Amino acid sequence: MNDFFSERKKRLHDFKVKFLKKSAIKKQTDIPDGLFIKCEECQKPIYEKELETQLHVCPNCGFHFRINAKKRIALLADEGSFNEVNAHLESTNPLQMPFYEAKLESAKKFTNQNDAFVSGSCTIGNHPCFLGVLDSFFMMGSMGSVVGEKVTRLIELAIKEHKPLVIVSASGGARMQEGILSLMQMAKTAGALKKLEQEKILYISVMTYPTTGGVAASFATLGDINIAEKSALIGFAGSRVIKQTIKEELPAHFQSAEFQKEHGLIDLVVERKQLKSQISALLKLHQGGHQS
Amino acid sequence: MSSSWEKVQLARHPKRPTSKTVICHIIDDFIELHGDRSVRDDLSIIGGIGYFEGIPVTVIAQEKGTDTNDKIKRNFGMPHPEGYEKALRLMKQAEKFKRPILVFIDTPGAYPGLEAEMRNQAFKIANNLKEMMCLDTPIIAVVLSEGGSGGALAIGVADQLLMFENSIYSILSPEGFASILYKDSKKANEAAEIMKLSANDLLDLRIIDGIIKEKNGLHEDQTFGFKELRSQLVKRLTIEMKKDAQKRLNDRYQKYRLMGVFSERI
Numbered sequence: 261m262n263d264f265f266s267e268r269k270k271r272l273h274d275f276k277v278k279f280l281k282k283s284a285i286k287k288q289t290d291i292p293d294g295l296f297i298k299c300e301e302c303q304k305p306i307y308e309k310e311l312e313t314q315l316h317v318c319p320n321c322g323f324h325f326r327i328n329a330k331k332r333i334a335l336l337a338d339e340g341s342f343n344e345v346n347a348h349l350e351s352t353n354p355l356q357m358p359f360y361e362a363k364l365e366s367a368k369k370f371t372n373q374n375d376a377f378v379s380g381s382c383t384i385g386n387h388p389c390f391l392g393v394l395d396s397f398f399m400m401g402s403m404g405s406v407v408g409e410k411v412t413r414l415i416e417l418a419i420k421e422h423k424p425l426v427i428v429s430a431s432g433g434a435r436m437q438e439g440i441l442s443l444m445q446m447a448k449t450a451g452a453l454k455k456l457e458q459e460k461i462l463y464i465s466v467m468t469y470p471t472t473g474g475v476a477a478s479f480a481t482l483g484d485i486n487i488a489e490k491s492a493l494i495g496f497a498g499s500r501v502i503k504q505t506i507k508e509e510l511p512a513h514f515q516s517a518e519f520q521k522e523h524g525l526i527d528l529v530v531e532r533k534q535l536k537s538q539i540s541a542l543l544k545l546h547q548g549g550h551q552s
Numbered sequence: 553m554s555s556s557w558e559k560v561q562l563a564r565h566p567k568r569p570t571s572k573t574v575i576c577h578i579i580d581d582f583i584e585l586h587g588d589r590s591v592r593d594d595l596s597i598i599g600g601i602g603y604f605e606g607i608p609v610t611v612i613a614q615e616k617g618t619d620t621n622d623k624i625k626r627n628f629g630m631p632h633p634e635g636y637e638k639a640l641r642l643m644k645q646a647e648k649f650k651r652p653i654l655v656f657i658d659t660p661g662a663y664p665g666l667e668a669e670m671r672n673q674a675f676k677i678a679n680n681l682k683e684m685m686c687l688d689t690p691i692i693a694v695v696l697s698e699g700g701s702g703g704a705l706a707i708g709v710a711d712q713l714l715m716f717e718n719s720i721y722s723i724l725s726p727e728g729f730a731s732i733l734y735k736d737s738k739k740a741n742e743a744a745e746i747m748k749l750s751a752n753d754l755l756d757l758r759i760i761d762g763i764i765k766e767k768n769g770l771h772e773d774q775t776f777g778f779k780e781l782r783s784q785l786v787k788r789l790t791i792e793m794k795k796d797a798q799k800r801l802n803d804r805y806q807k808y809r810l811m812g813v814f815s816e817r818i
Binding site (some may be wrong): 348352476496 | 662663664665666668669670671672673674675677678679681682683684685686701702705706709721722723724728732733746747748751754757759805808809811812813814815816817
């Protein structure tokens with residue numbers, strides 16, 4: 261367990277180095293600011309503007325970079341259709357954890373959001389639905405009380421208005437700073453999905469890089485249709501802790517989208533550029549069904 | 553009143569009884585049932601049926617093991633996906649035959665291993681959380697010693713959740729917490745004090761519904777602890793069995809629905 265979290269800490273650190281301190285690193289390597297980014301997979305430099313036009317997919321190796329909630333919503337929701345709900349929910353510091361408030365403040369500034377989950381109603385390919393997106397740029401997309409509450413409220417809205425639900429996950433897991441309260445969000449969100457199932461409402465879950473820990477072990481893996489975006493990393497425990505536990509090397513592509521499809525967790529592995537049309541096709545197909 | 557770190561020590565005391573002993577003491581005519589019908593029988597979770605105070609019940613319990621061989625056989629109480637699947641199978645069976653479910657939680661966490669990942673550990677945990685929320689039979693869960701994160705929660709969604717006085721329940725171990733917060737796992741004692749893992753803390757946070765008293769730790773006085781356990785279980789079970797089924801399910805859902813602390817400025 262310790263290793264699991266130190267692993268997550270390392271991932272967070274790597275993430276910060278790669279993304280948050282990107283400009284600082286660039287200056288060190290004398291590459292002009294705002295022009296090139298190094299692909300974390302193939303290590304080749306990519307022209308930043310090209311990455312933007314390629315939906316943040318590496319033109320050399322096809323690696324899918326992380327994108328924030330705003331870009332994800334722009335990618336999926338029909339233009340101008342997204343109406344955000346519950347944006348005003350904010351994390352407090354219920355367990356009085358040291359450094360938590362400062363972390364929240366800097367994440368809020370960095371993302372211009374109140375927490376890691378952005379949700380609302382929209383249309384996707386003209387099909388009305390509710391869309392929720394986890395933002396890995398906000399404290400690694402971790403789930404505390406706010407994320408758990410917003411996910412649950414979105415599920416309840418889908419039940420109330422009898423519309424399909426789409427959630428895109430990108431998260432390291434439960435938010436450590438809210439301790440046991442974060443853990444209970446797993447039961448809360450999963451339980452709400454049982455209600456959604458009883459109402460026979462479609463839930464499409466999209467797992468992206470990374471979907472692990474308490475988010476994978478609750479609402480993210482419970483879709484009627486589980487989609488993995490290409491380059492996704494999906495799993496319960498981190499690969500380093502597993503390696504230490506079993507003292508063996510792990511297979512290539514361990515916990516990749518393809519690995520998880522092979523082992524029965526994932527229905528479809530979809531490239532980012534096809535994600536919207538795929539979801540739209542699924543929403544369309546679920547409008548039918550026999551009347552009885 | 554001992555410190556949280558002392559409680560961690562008591563919860564992990566090598567002589568503290570495990571679930572096997574608890575079942576022996578409080579369940580009559582226990583019949584153990586095995587297997588998930590798909591992969592194998594995961595011995596880190598004991599499942600079975602028997603009588604509690606004359607009432608037929610289903611028992612689900614995590615078992616860490618007692619001697620070295622037993623501990624290895626039980627995987628130190630860390631379930632694989634098939635353990636959670638076995639638990640769910642037996643819980644659905646309990647629903648079918650209208651038996652209340654008694655759960656005993658004692659695990660460092662769900663097993664982090666290659667095969668566990670290949671057999672979808674994350675999904676099995678998630679699915680148990682989802683199914684337990686609407687299982688139409690009373691569920692009373694007790695944290696016996698150690699409630700390790702999602703691995704504990706996966707059998708712990710309950711109408712009434714109780715903790716032994718010196719048990720702990722947390723999102724990660726104090727060592728793990730210390731290595732993140734202080735960048736030093738040796739400061740686990742400091743971490744334990746702030747991370748709210750004791751029964752008293754969790755009662756204050758309304759995560760649990762009651763505390764089962766111990767006298768100097770369960771390893772010192774089993775008779776006292778099990779007597780307290782029995783009377784608490786009778787009390788809680790009576791409340792839940794008297795409830796109308798729909799009310800019980802609503803109460804369970806609402807209990808979890810209200811968990812979480814946040815601010816909402818409009």
